[in-house]
Amino acid sequence: MTYRPLAAAPEADVEVPEPVAEYAAGRGADGERLVPVWLNQLGGLTFRLRLPSGGVEYAKWSPASAGVDLEDEAERLAWAAPFTPVPRPLHSARHDDGAQLLVTAAVPGEAAVSPRWIARPDQAARAIGAGLRALHDALPVEDCPFDWSLASRLTDAKDPARGRELAGAAPGVDRLVVCHGDACAPNTLIGADGYWSAHVDLGALGIADFWADLSIAAWSTVWNYGPGFEGLVYAGYGVEPDAERIAFYREVWDAT
Structure with missing residues (x-):
């Protein structure tokens, strides 16, 4: 029996990928407002962005080596959101090095x-x-x-x-x-x-x-x-x- 790569909250400081830092800064969510909350064994990271307005967004970053297509996920989330509680996609981008960024609205729980x-x-x-x-x-x-x-x-x-x-x-x-x-x-x-x-x-x-x-x-x-x-x-x-x-x-x- 084999297992899928597991994910968990980071146990140590992580380097913020440049696309995440740039997006967060543009939303006023730099410094303490940008917190890593999830790390998977493929190197993907998820950050919580606490906006000055009081809102919360989540930025999901995946390196090219992970082989994950976040644009596919954004498309599926947009389709499913009218029917069931899932994160609403707000922004997605594919960068020159093949890494991808997907930002979504927060959901409860x-x-x-x-x-x-x-x-x-x-x-x-x-x-x-x-x-x-x-x-x-x-x-x-x-x-x-x-x-x-x-x-x-x-x-x-x-x-x-x-x-x-x-x-x-x-x-x-x-x-x-x-x-x-x-x-x-x-x-x-x-x-x-x-x-x-x-x-x-x-x-x-x-x-x-x-x-x-x-x-x-x-x-x-x-x-x-x-x-x-x-x-x-x-x-x-x-x-x-x-x-x-x-x-x-x-x-x-x-x-x-």
Whole structure:
């Protein structure tokens, strides 16, 4: 079993990329108003900008080496925002060195892996499941222009032979929805009341079987909280676990 690159709040000072510093200065959010809040193992950084007006924005920066397209994420956020709570894109830019910047409006809540929710994993796990169900129910499949199907994912499998093997073993579709695409615990935000409040990091959003999302959301509780909370995600979503589809989509996750 392999794991996706993990992300967390920076544990040490980080250098502010020039595009982020320039954008922040233009908004009056330099110095103490610009705070790094998230670092992933691909080198991507997210900063919170506290504006003099009292507003808050988030600047997400990705180096060219990360292979992440933030313009794709901005497009998906703009599409999803009328239907469900997600960050509204405010500014995006691709720089000469290939790095990218995406600035979004703030949304309410804390990540399900903040210290508050790490300490209350049972409540967080239920909120993750309930939030994912609400996302799936809110986003209209018939109007979605984005694809996250098995065919598209397995075409880009790390091992093409393994991709073909999985394509041949795929179970039938249970229910098509617009999936989050990276429904791991950090991408659900939870309000102080213990209920989900928003979703972030929708760069892979697209149409697929809901088990492609749900199996990973539940799995991620093991990585973030330890064993014993997966069942609460399924309960929060409102379904009984489907062992075959869960195992299959986790293999797809590892293969892609």
